[in-house]
Amino acid sequence: MGRSGTIESTAGNIDMTTSKSKPVFEYRPRRSRLGSWITAAVFFLTFAALSFSLSATTEGGGVMTPADHFAMWGLGVLGALAFLVFSRPRIRVFDHGIEVRNLGSAQVFPWEVVTGLSFPKGVPWATLELADDDEVSLMALQPTDKERALEATRTLRARIDAHRN
Numbered sequence: 745m746g747r748s749g750t751i752e753s754t755a756g757n758i759d760m761t762t763s764k765s766k767p768v769f770e771y772r773p774r775r776s777r778l779g780s781w782i783t784a785a786v787f788f789l790t791f792a793a794l795s796f797s798l799s800a801t802t803e804g805g806g807v808m809t810p811a812d813h814f815a816m817w818g819l820g821v822l823g824a825l826a827f828l829v830f831s832r833p834r835i836r837v838f839d840h841g842i843e844v845r846n847l848g849s850a851q852v853f854p855w856e857v858v859t860g861l862s863f864p865k866g867v868p869w870a871t872l873e874l875a876d877d878d879e880v881s882l883m884a885l886q887p888t889d890k891e892r893a894l895e896a897t898r899t900l901r902a903r904i905d906a907h908r909n
Contacts, residue, residue: 769837769903771896775888777831784824791820833884835896837903844872846883853880855907861900863887870897 795816798808829847836843841854853874860873863885870885870893885893885900 765838765840767836767838767843769835769899771835771884771892771900773833773884773886773889774892776833776886780827780830784827787827788820788824791816791823795820833882835882835884835900837900842872842900842903844880844882844884846881851880855904858904858907861897861904863897 795813798813798816800808832845832847834843834845836845838852841852842858843850843852845851853872857875858872859875861870861882862873863870868886870882872880872882874880885896887893889896
């Protein structure tokens with residue numbers, strides 16, 4: 745969801761700021777979020793340690809300035825932020841539809857366009873099936889979360905079935 749609160753949808757834009765409804769169900773992956781936070785921390789700490797290990801002069805006679813040290817910290821921050829993007833995926837279920845947030849986008853699909861949920865074998869995440877034979881990846885729903893993902897899949901399928909009938 746963007747800063748303005750508007751989310752792209754196949755049925756048009758839905759403004760979530762005017763909708764006071766709270767999610768009926770919300771799911772975020774646990775293992776991939778933990779992995780992205782750990783990786784981001786290790787990346788940042790590595791670059792911070794590198795900045796301290798740089799000597800005042802280089803082999804070629806160049807001089808390391810405080811700006812170079814701060815640049816190493818900055819690269820650590822940027823790299824850590826890049827890894828934290830992988831902690832974004834989320835699924836939220838509302839009475840009016842389902843919100844899918846993946847790495848770079850968030851979309852709301854009204855129940856009228858949602859036809860099913862599949863979890864193909866060998867695929868790293870679930871797929872939301874839409875009425876126009878389109879599919880949307882649900883990056884939040886991953887088999888690495890095992891029982892949590894299975895329970896979330898059952899809950900989502902029950903919700904989809906309830907709205908289809």
